[in-house]
Amino acid sequence: xxxxxxxxxxxxxxxxxxxxxxxxxxxxxxxxxxxxxxxxxxxxxxxxxxxxxxxxxxxxxxxxxxxxxxxxxxxxxxxxxxxxxxxxxxxxxxxxxxxxxxxxxxxxxxxxxxxxxxxxxxxxxxxxxxxxxxxxxxxxxxxxxxxxxxxxxxxxxxxxxxxxxxxxxxxxxxxxxxxxxxxxxxxxxxxxxxxxxxxxx
Amino acid sequence: xxxxxxxxxxxxxxxxxxxxxxxxxxxxxxxxxxxxxxxxxxxxxxxxxxxxxxxxxxxxxxxxxxxxxxxxxxxxxxxxxxxxxxxxxxxxxxxxxxxxxxxxxxxxxxxxxxxxxxxxxxxxxxxxxxxxxxxxxxxxxxxxxxxxxxxxxxxxxxxxxxxxxxxxxxxxxxxxxxxxxxxxxxxxxxxxxxxxxxx
Numbered sequence: 001x002x003x004x005x006x007x008x009x010x011x012x013x014x015x016x017x018x019x020x021x022x023x024x025x026x027x028x029x030x031x032x033x034x035x036x037x038x039x040x041x042x043x044x045x046x047x048x049x050x051x052x053x054x055x056x057x058x059x060x061x062x063x064x065x066x067x068x069x070x071x072x073x074x075x076x077x078x079x080x081x082x083x084x085x086x087x088x089x090x091x092x093x094x095x096x097x098x099x100x101x102x103x104x105x106x107x108x109x110x111x112x113x114x115x116x117x118x119x120x121x122x123x124x125x126x127x128x129x130x131x132x133x134x135x136x137x138x139x140x141x142x143x144x145x146x147x148x149x150x151x152x153x154x155x156x157x158x159x160x161x162x163x164x165x166x167x168x169x170x171x172x173x174x175x176x177x178x179x180x181x182x183x184x185x186x187x188x189x190x191x192x193x194x195x196x197x198x199x200x201x
Numbered sequence: 202x203x204x205x206x207x208x209x210x211x212x213x214x215x216x217x218x219x220x221x222x223x224x225x226x227x228x229x230x231x232x233x234x235x236x237x238x239x240x241x242x243x244x245x246x247x248x249x250x251x252x253x254x255x256x257x258x259x260x261x262x263x264x265x266x267x268x269x270x271x272x273x274x275x276x277x278x279x280x281x282x283x284x285x286x287x288x289x290x291x292x293x294x295x296x297x298x299x300x301x302x303x304x305x306x307x308x309x310x311x312x313x314x315x316x317x318x319x320x321x322x323x324x325x326x327x328x329x330x331x332x333x334x335x336x337x338x339x340x341x342x343x344x345x346x347x348x349x350x351x352x353x354x355x356x357x358x359x360x361x362x363x364x365x366x367x368x369x370x371x372x373x374x375x376x377x378x379x380x381x382x383x384x385x386x387x388x389x390x391x392x393x394x395x396x397x398x399x400x
Contacts, residue, residue, distance in 0.1 A: 036306070037337035041347045042357055048342035080340070102378055150367025151378035154359055158369045158376030 001100060005140025005147070006122035008053075017127035018062050021135055023094040026060035027123060028180055029164055030073045030088045039086050042161050050157060053122060053138025060090060060180040063133035065172050068180065071131040087171030089164035090180075093123050096137065099159045101152055118142050120156035300324035302336055303344075315362030316344040322386035323358070323366065331397045334358075348397065356396055360386065370396050 003009065012019050021027075029044075037043030049055040056076070058068045073085050101120040119140050126136045137160075139153060303324050307317040316338065323346070334346035334357075347357040355371040366386055368379040370393070381390040 034337045034339065036335065037345075038335045038347060038349050040349050041335065041337075041355070043337050043339070043345065043347070046339045046342070047359060047361070048339060051342075082340075104378065104382060106382065149378070149382065150359070150361075150365060151369060151382070151384075154357065154367040154369035155376040155378040158355070158357070158371060162371075162375065 001098065002118045002142075003097070003140070005118060005142035006124075008124045009122055013125050014127040016130075016132050017125035017135075018059065018132060019125065021059065021093050021123045021125050023092070023097065025093045026090050026180070027093050027096060027135065027137075028058040028060045028063070028068060028088050028090045030056075030058070030068060030076075031086045031169065032073065032076050032083050033086060034083055040165075042157055045157050045161060047153070047157065050121075050138050050153075053124065053136055055137040057123070057135050057137050058180070059125075059133045059135050061133075063131075063180055065180055067131065067133065071129075071134065087169040089169060090167060091163050095163050095166075096121055096123055096160065099156060099163060101140070101148070102155050103147075103152060104149065107147070107149065107152070118147075121160060297324055297327065297329050298333060299327050299329070299336075299346075302333075306336060306338070310338055310340055313338055313340060313344060313362070316342075316360045319360040319362055319364065319366060319386040320344045320346065323360070323389065326387055326389050328389070328394070331394065354396075356393065358393070368393060 009020060031039065031044040033039055033043045045055065056072050058072055063071075068088065077083060077085060097119055099120045100117045103118075121137055122140050124136050124138075126134050128134045139148065139156065141147075300321055303317060303321050307313070307321070310317065320336075332348055332350065334348045336344070336346055338344045342361060344360045344362075345357055346360075347355075349355050353371055353373055355376075356368065358366055358368040360366045364385065366384050368384065368390065369376040370379065371377075379390055380392040381388075384390055
């Protein structure tokens with residue numbers, strides 16, 4: 001997998017962060033939707049945020065659920081009260097980074113074979129406003145002219161949704177102050193759903 | 202019944218002239234549109250009784266003026282603008298479900314005019330017999346039509362207001378990019394139609 005489009009992953013981006021995001025880390029994603037959207041759809045992954053590499057996620061090893069709500073969910077709901085929060089997904093950083101850009105034959109012809117499997121998403125540390133666990137996700141930007149076309153971006157976005165949905169949706173009944181840790185060691189959806197105070201859809 | 206009365210080149214017409222053409226602008230597309238409802242859909246947009254013909258040549262298509270002004274890429278298509286009038290009443294109106302829903306939603310999202318304009322163009326060629334999508338907007342960059350048809354059947358079309366749209370279709374465990382490169386809003390891609398037609 002070529003990660004030429006994500007140079008920011010190679011070095012710590014913010015001084016307060018726990019460091020670069022490691023492959024085995026759990027990435028927790030709060031699902032916030034426009035009211036009219038289907039909660040099983042891609043509306044929780046705004047294309048503009050992905051293009052700007054500003055899709056907010058939380059590093060599960062360094063945050064509690066209460067902090068996720070306070071630092072990630074609430075600011076977004078305040079910014080746009082027409083949206084609503086329905087729970088969270090999580091995936092390992094490795095799973096997100098394993099999504100590759102599916103290029104059209106025309107694009108592949110334009111490029112060398114060496115770039116035929118390029119990582120579609122970057123996962124970047126981004127401690128903000130005292131919330132060290134914050135990270136951001138966005139489309140990669142390989143130094144290749146016209147790398148992304150609309151359909152390829154759409155497919156990557158859909159595949160990110162599949163990865164995030166794989167373990168189900170979680171919505172603890174309380175704003176638990178315990179760390180959101182240990183996700184990466186849980187491999188089966190059933191084990192994951194057995195966590196206390198969590199409900200799996 | 203309908204006849205074209207004037208034509209001009211939008212590439213050379215001054216802007217103030219263009220704006221006067223609101224709701225009466227069409228452009229020719231390379232492939233003839235043969236279904237009668239395309240012309241009647243256009244009539245639904247006319248507010249003064251004037252309208253234009255697609256029946257005369259079978260090659261005209263509506264482009265709302267604001268969409269045209271906001272989406273200069275559309276102007277790169279070979280086109281001919283036509284002003285026309287009709288002696289018929291507006292009872293020819295045959296609205297599409299999708300178009301009506303988009304128009305209704307657009308009112309609450311004024312900053313998304315270009316994105317909605319493209320989506321509405323798409324709606325005008327979308328067959329009502331196909332499954333109807335969920336419509337949503339992030340109110341910043343895109344209007345999306347989304348069909349979630351089952352656990353592993355999912356497709357979405359994203360309009361960013363630049364005269365083209367992106368789409369992807371889920372086949373089993375992954376999404377694949379749409380087949381039609383540089384898809385324009387006035388044409389529903391064949392692979393999308395096939396996907397939505399498969400039960």
